[in-house]
Amino acid sequence: MIYFEKVSKIYDDSSVGLDEVTFSIQPKEFVSIVGHSGAGKTTLIKMLLAEEKPTKGVVFFESVDIHKARRKDVNTMRRRIGAVFQDFRLLPNKTAYENVAFAMEAAGRTDKEIASDVPYVLDLVGLKHKMHAFPNQLSGGEKQRVAIARAIVNQPDVILADEPTGNLDPLNTYDIVQILKKINDLGTTVVLTTHNKGVIDSLGKRVITMENGKIIRDDKTGRYSI
Numbered sequence: 053m054i055y056f057e058k059v060s061k062i063y064d065d066s067s068v069g070l071d072e073v074t075f076s077i078q079p080k081e082f083v084s085i086v087g088h089s090g091a092g093k094t095t096l097i098k099m100l101l102a103e104e105k106p107t108k109g110v111v112f113f114e115s116v117d118i119h120k121a122r123r124k125d126v127n128t129m130r131r132r133i134g135a136v137f138q139d140f141r142l143l144p145n146k147t148a149y150e151n152v153a154f155a156m157e158a159a160g161r162t163d164k165e166i167a168s169d170v171p172y173v174l175d176l177v178g179l180k181h182k183m184h185a186f187p188n189q190l191s192g193g194e195k196q197r198v199a200i201a202r203a204i205v206n207q208p209d210v211i212l213a214d215e216p217t218g219n220l221d222p223l224n225t226y227d228i229v230q231i232l233k234k235i236n237d238l239g240t241t242v243v244l245t246t247h248n249k250g251v252i253d254s255l256g257k258r259v260i261t262m263e264n265g266k267i268i269r270d271d272k273t274g275r276y277s278i
Contacts, residue, residue: 053079053209053241054100059109061095061265069095070106071265077243079209082236084252085245086276087262093245095265097214100243101135102126131159134203134211138218140195142187148174148198149183155202173201177231193224200231210241217248225251249276 054077061069070092077083085093098104099111102118111118113129121129142151152170161169174180177197187195196216203211213232217225229251236242246252252259252274259274260267 053077053114054243055112056096056099057110057112059099059106059111061092061099061104062107068265069104070099073109073265073267075260075267075270077241079241080236080239082233082242082255082257083244083260084255084257084274085243085260085262086247086252088247090264091262092265093262094214096262097135097212097243097245100212101130101133131206132209134206134208136196136199136203136211136213136216138215140187140192140199142195142198142202144187147184147186148179148190148194148201151187151198152202152205155205159206161206169205170201173205174198176204176234177201178227191224192220193227196220196224196228197231200228200235204235204240208240210243211235213242213244215245215247217246217251222250226254229254252276 056073056075059070059073063069085096087093095104099106105119116125116129118129143154146154149170152173153166156166156169171180171183174183177200179194179197179201182190182194217228220228225248232242232244253276256273259271261269
């Protein structure tokens with residue numbers, strides 16, 4: 053499904069974001085990408101979202117070279133990818149329901165679909181009772197649940213979760229990881245970046261370890277070993 057072939061990213065100040073990175077991710081996998089700050093995790097995520105272009109190498113989403121695709125094809129691909137970030141990125145003037153509905157509206161979904169699907173995904177993440185709350189009325193963990201609901205509501209093939217528990221306490225971290233596991237169990241590919249050792253060790257899933265822009269380990273059922 054996802055394939056990086058000898059991908060490097062060199063920035064204008066000569067700093068290295070990625071260095072000859074090659075790996076693949078199969079449909080329905082749960083893959084954690086770990087490493088210290090600056091290891092290249094976020095650059096890798098940005099490559100998948102076509103927010104960064106490689107200095108050399110290619111990134112494929114299925115058979116599409118992401119960075120040579122037409123804008124129309126890139127937009128189509130992005131609709132198949134849901135993204136969750138550390139800072140939530142919720143619209144402050146919209147309720148939980150409206151934040152999730154907005155993602156469906158942007159994808160051209162009907163009012164009937166929105167009325168049916170938004171309560172369903174909010175229930176899936178345990179927030180149906182908070183659907184009319186605004187972000188400033190929600191805890192950090194609840195905000196991240198809304199962000200996950202927004203990411204999955206259009207039924208993407210892949211969820212990219214970039215440090216989704218970075219601002220959360222241990223209890224909320226555990227809850228968010230359980231939700232990501234549930235989404236994966238339902239058939240969605242999950243790519244998680246994190247530096248949280250406890251999260252990685254509890255998952256027992258594939259772990260790709262990065263350091264200075266390189267992949268230094270790729271374990272099918274790994275633990276955090278930096």
